[in-house]
Amino acid sequence: QVQLVQSGTEVKKPGASVKVSCKTSGYTLTHFPMHWVRQAPGQGPEWMGWINAGNNNTVYSRKFQVRVTITRDTSASTVFMELSSLRSEDTAVYYCARNFAGPFEYWGQGTLVTVSS
């Protein structure tokens, strides 16, 4: 069965970067897109961007475009999301989420990133 397993909780200082991983199993990574969605405490989810794991093309939300990088390692069946220049407002749970051509059918368990001085 499809599984998305994310890396663990992170605590970062303002200005630092964080890199979250999403290890996939149960399907071929390159056959499906992978998205990243974050959810701040008490808020609705917020889409950040996605990677075409087949050809490595990426599309980012304008809000995060200058700070986010999504990559993949096909040999490890893993997708990564790196967010730089962290600020307190970036404190959130970050999810990887897989779709085919529509909504998100599979989600990782989430990674809490806390930004605090």
Next chain:
Amino acid sequence: DIQMTQSPSTLSASVGDRVTITCRASQNVSRWLAWYHQKPGKAPNLLIDKASSLESGVPSRFSGSGSGIEFTLTISSLQPDDFATYYCQQYNAYPYTFGQGTKLEIK
């Protein structure tokens, strides 16, 4: 960006009640609209896509309707497991956007 507005923000109801949640888009999203529910500490779970198509395994008490800018999610007879937060999401255009959520509470 397409804004998604849900109402109400909170809904108090009892087991067995019929409830309806509304989602309004700031632009036409055709039928590219999904509904999720989310329990505390868990990822969202897809219930409905293309406005009215129930995902495999989702109970038939859930139904969705609408197109264009106005959509509804109806639960015909609330069960204890249904008390959660519900989100709509449009996937007609990037950036994909979600509503702010409707928290369904036990009365």
